[in-house]
Amino acid sequence: MKVIYTDKPGRERGVCYRLLSQFFGVIDGATHVVVEGEAPEIVEAYEAAGIKVGDQDAQExxxxxxxxxxxxxxxxxxxxxxxxxxxxxxxxxxxxxxxxE
Structure with a gap:
């Protein structure tokens, strides 16, 4: 499951949106995480759990x-x-x- 941390949550099907200010820990089932903004604690937590963290543009x-x-x-x-x-x-x-071909 793709998880996006942002200040502007969307409604994309199959994507879990979370506000940057409401990080309570790594989400079970996350396979790819996008962090839109400055939140090094979120990046560090997911990377420590072995989950890929990237930017929105690379994923799209x-x-x-x-x-x-x-x-x-x-x-x-x-x-x-x-x-x-x-x-x-x-x-x-x-x-x-x-x-x-």
Whole structure:
């Protein structure tokens, strides 16, 4: 689970948001932590627990392999390649349209 410590919590699905000022310890189940702001005690606690701490920008790099893309990104990729698809197609059907290299 991705955990983001920030002053501006969001609502991204599958992400646990916490306020920077309310750090009470390492969250069980965290696999990646982003700290938006100065909070060395948070970084140190997670690193001591062996959990990766990075920045938001590094985590949000766009996927370049169409086989690993989420449906919206895959649809955009197919469209840029000029490949027609049914807008209601499931991920497996969209992946079948990826040209074999």
């Amino acid at each position: 790099q766009p996927e370049t392999d169409p086989r690993k893309m989420k449906v919206p990104e895959l649809k955009e990729w197919l469209a840029t390649k000029g490949i027609d698809f049914d807008a209601s197609a499931k991920k497996e059907d969209l992946q079948a349209l990826i040209p074999q």
